[in-house]
Amino acid sequence: MTDFDDITSGKLPQDKLSKIARGEPLDDVDRLGRGLRSSAAERLAQDYLESPSVNVARTLHVSPEARFAREFAQSSLTGLGNEAVAIASLAASTAKMSAIEKALGPPPGYKAHLALLEPFAFEQHALAKMTAIMPGIDPKIFDAIRGIQPLKIDSSLADAVQHAQRQIEEAMRPLGGISEAFATFELQRRETDKAMLGLLAGPIGDIARTGQWASILSAVEPPNFAQIFGDKVGAAVGAIQESVTGAFSQEAMRDQAKMSAIFGLSSRLETDFAATQLKMSALAGISETFSARSDLQLDAYHSLFGAWRTRSDLPDNYWRDGRVRKRMYREAEVDDGLIVATPGVALEVMIESGLTAGMRSETNAVAIVTLGEVSMTIRSRGTRRDAYAVLERFETELRAYVSRKLEERFGEDWFKLRASNLIGKAKAIRKAAMERGEAFAPLIDFIELGELAGLILSTKNWDEVFGEIFINQAAFDQDMQKLIAARRPTAHIRTVDGVRLVELICVVQRLSQQMADDGAWNRQAELDR
Structure with a gap:
């Protein structure tokens, strides 16, 4: 932290604290003020030019979304479908953002006015409390601190700041004021991200x-x-x-x-x-x-x-x-x-x-990650939570798919016919759930992922239904074991490293794609032409 940062934050610079600790007086306030003027002006001006408002305007003006809207219209990719049309509307705010960026520039003479700052002061009653609760500190330190004069702001500096505020308010007025403008910017950013992710899905x-x-x-x-x-x-x-x-x-x-x-x-x-x-x-x-x-x-x-x-x-x-x-x-x-x-x-x-x-x-x-008709996201920030959410969603999709395939083949009583070894346990779990107030659900929702894998891999079910879909029985078994390991009761508190993350996504995508294909290769092979 610099000396100037210490003063504006209400803390004395470290070199000044060293002098106080040695018992050296600090009574030359004018000299202190003169020594800070040039650095204060330069740093405040730089802080203003890097302020959130200026950065927002600058970022929106050169954002990939705005640039894409200008370039995509001439691209040969425009014929890919109506989904890409939504991006073009993102360019509508470009001119407005340019005007705002220009308005947010510092007014003439602003840096000169910043040189009028004088040093910061500690409140006397706060020092008294510090003396009471920290008796081990030399009283000379507190006496020395009391010698610093209050901060004074020249009226011309106040006028300059008010002028800058009026310019910002004027620029933001079409958007409802500063707070509303930033809320609008954030909303636009979120909507843009959602639109881009929608395209990617x-x-x-x-x-x-x-x-x-x-x-x-x-x-x-x-x-x-x-x-x-x-x-x-x-x-x-x-x-x-x-x-x-x-x-x-x-x-x-x-x-x-x-x-x-x-x-x-x-x-x-x-x-x-x-x-x-x-x-x-x-x-x-x-x-x-x-x-x-x-x-x-x-x-x-x-x-x-x-x-x-x-x-x-x-x-x-x-x-x-x-x-x-x-x-x-x-x-x-x-x-x-x-x-x-x-x-x-x-x-x-x-x-x-x-x-x-x-x-x-x-x-x-x-x-x-696309799972049937549902697409889900995994973020680099919040990876573990998102990864487990994808896994849970995939398990839901897999249960629904297995239920549909077996019902199509064996009717509504398929669970009794093709999973008779699981029916007693599943009924007991469902009964306990309904006693707790949960709604009725099919028995397949009350078996574990490992039991679901066993149901698919059973000889009759594999040969008659699922073999043409998942193709390689040994590979499917290994993929399911990877997911079962991730679904263990203690798995959610364990770290997901890079290997396990990529493994999980690869397995989920591979099985989801096989479910989406639904054995189409076998039907094509049976065609008479």
Whole structure:
């Protein structure tokens, strides 16, 4: 803290306190005032120019949303759909913000008036109380402090401040005054964020995500992909790179760069995470371009996670000790960048790589996870809470999906026919819940996630219903074990590190996509044409 900051905050500068402690008198008030004038004027003027009001006007004028509204109209992406039209309205406030920014400039002579400040004074009654409650302090200290004269503000300085306030009020009057204006700015910012996230939850988000992984793979100098990913995945990534490089025109690349900038995705990640980003982009590209029945998706997943999978029987010190977790991750050959990444950084790398849709700002990153017809967000600030909310929502979607599929096949009494071993326990839990005042709900809502997984994996149900949907029985079982470990009663109080966060999102997205496809590949295979 500077001397001037101490004075304006009601605290004496440290060097002055040192003099007091040595018993040196402080009675030359004029000299003290003269020594502060130049620095006070300069600092107050600088503080004014960096004030929240000026920063708000400046930020809104050059914000990505306003810039996007100007550039997007000429972009070839305007034909993507009516969802993008909403962004154009964000430019309407640009002219108004420019006028406000100009009005918020300091009035002429403002810095000169700031030189008229004189030193700060302590209240005498407060000093008396301090003397009473702090008897161990030398009385000379309090006597010396009493020698400082009261703060005086020249009338011309007061006039200058009032003039600046009138200018601000005048500029803000169309918006209802200063407080209303800031409330309007905040509301506009929130509405803008909601609009942008709404776009990302639809086709625009799919296009943005595809553009991210495609641009990253196309920009990589042709390395030895086989050395990074293994022969099969390396060959697939090389083929994707060749295809993307040939398909991306210069105009398409410019449009992709604009879209990335709109969602805050044009920044470069640290070198430590370049390999992590490449592996995530490869996983995203393979997941979109190759069939879910292909082993390539799992192979690309393992290039990132190695042999690691979270499970319920992990030792207690894994959950308690971050050093143990990192050691176990390295033994399983998890990607090095992912091991050291914080949850917030891991989320940013996922968004930048195109492994999930999302957007970034200077203070936050937000990933979009689509579960059926519902899209949810995971923020880099509040990651653990958001991650568990996504998991709970996925569990709800999975229960509804399983119930629908079995009811379509076996009728309303499907639970009795296909889950008879669970009916007694589920009924007892439902009865207890209703005695507490809860509403009636189907029995499937009263079984645990592990029991739900067992119901899906049972031989009859897998062979007759779910095998064509989730395809790989062993992989589905492992995915469910990862989610069950996260749903343990004590899981909510445990830290979610970067590895577990990315693992959770990957599993939820993979299973949600398989549920959305609903075995379409099998129906296509049965066509007569």
